[in-house]
Amino acid sequence: xxxxxxxxxxxxxxxxxxxxxxxxxxxxxxxxxxxxxxxxxxxxxxxxxxxxxxxxxxxxxxxxxxxxxxxxxxxxxxxxxxxxxxxxxxxxxxxxxxxxxxxxxxxxxxxxxxxxxxxxxxxxxxxxxxxxxxxxxxxxxxxxxxxxxxxxxxxxxxxxxxxxxxxxxxxxxxxxxxxxxxxxxxxxxxxxxxxxxxxxxxxxxxxxxx
Ligand code: PCA
Numbered sequence: 001x002x003x004x005x006x007x008x009x010x011x012x013x014x015x016x017x018x019x020x021x022x023x024x025x026x027x028x029x030x031x032x033x034x035x036x037x038x039x040x041x042x043x044x045x046x047x048x049x050x051x052x053x054x055x056x057x058x059x060x061x062x063x064x065x066x067x068x069x070x071x072x073x074x075x076x077x078x079x080x081x082x083x084x085x086x087x088x089x090x091x092x093x094x095x096x097x098x099x100x101x102x103x104x105x106x107x108x109x110x111x112x113x114x115x116x117x118x119x120x121x122x123x124x125x126x127x128x129x130x131x132x133x134x135x136x137x138x139x140x141x142x143x144x145x146x147x148x149x150x151x152x153x154x155x156x157x158x159x160x161x162x163x164x165x166x167x168x169x170x171x172x173x174x175x176x177x178x179x180x181x182x183x184x185x186x187x188x189x190x191x192x193x194x195x196x197x198x199x200x201x202x203x204x205x206x207x208x209x210x
Contacts, residue, residue, distance in 0.1 A: 001032055001192070002051065002062045004137065007039035007089050014166045014184055015063035021185045028196040030058055037062075039137050040090040041082065045144040052148065059157050059195055061111070062145055063188065064138035066162035067169065070177035071126030072187045073162035074113040075133040078143035079106045083135030099143045107146035109159030111191075112198040119194045125187045126179070133160055157195060161188065 001023075003016030016036045023034030033055050037044045052060070066073055080099050087093040113129055120127035133139040142160035149158045163184050164170075170178035179187075 001034045001188070002037045002048065002060075002141070003034070004037050004039045004044075004064055005089065007065075007137075008067075008086060010065075010169060012166065012169065013039075013065050014163050014169075014181065015065050017166075017181060018063055018163065018184050018188050021181075022189060022192075025189070027189060027192050030192075030196055032192065033057070037141060038089060040088045041084070041092050041094055041137060041140060042090060044137050044141050048141060048144060049148070056154075057156060059192065060145055060149070061158070061188070061192060061195065062138075062141050062160045064133070064141070064160065064162050065165070066134070066138075067165045067173075068176060069128075069130075069162060069164050071128050071164065071179070072120055072184070072191075073128055073130040073164075074109075074111070074116055074191075075130050075142060075160040075162060076109055076113055077106050077131060078109070078133060078139060078146050078160065079135075080104060080143055081135060082140055085136070088137055099140050100147055103147060104150075107143065107150060109142075109146070110149065110157045111159035111195050113159070115198040116191045116194045119190050120187055123186070123190060125183060125190070127187070130162065133162065138162065159195075161191060163188075
């Protein structure tokens with residue numbers, strides 16, 4: 001499980017706080033490793049590669065903060081495009097460039113997003129499916145992850161989940177939605193358990209969109 005370091009002037013990023021909180025937990029017989037990725041276009045995928053090599057995971061759930069979204073946002077599709085509206089933490093702001101040259105335009109998440117949505121709703125946690133992870137570093141990591149998993153010899157499920165602001169972040173913006181940390185941790189644990197225990201659903205028909 002990965003989260004990102006704080007970006008855009010924030011002091012905290014809930015995605016990494018969740019990964020840190022779940023680090024070391026056992027869920028459905030699997031040991032969770034929670035790690036941080038830098039919110040930098042140049043360094044995020046090398047950092048992901050090092051984690052994949054080191055841990056050889058059975059499942060990869062990458063998390064990111066999506067300020068302004070109201071619920072846990074289960075991303076369906078990663079696109080091969082960067083269009084940064086703000087600079088990353090290294091000051092880079094690529095616009096309209098591909099993540100991987102001569103590769104698929106998009107990949108679907110191979111997480112069972114419908115089953116995860118049902119589990120979250122059952123637990124009364126606000127959640128939604130999302131058709132876009134945006135054009136910033138989160139989508140880059142999502143696309144890079146799916147590209148790697150699609151080419152891996154082992155079948156490893158993976159995908160991306162965006163989370164809202166924490167209440168203390170949302171306070172700075174009028175009417176910005178937020179979720180308490182405990183709810184986000186419970187939600188993410190539930191997502192992991194569901195992904196590890198759900199054999200398949202429609203979204204597991206993995207694949208590339210050309
Ligand atoms: N959210 C950003 C990048 C890091 C993060 O937590 C995004 O949605 O792209």
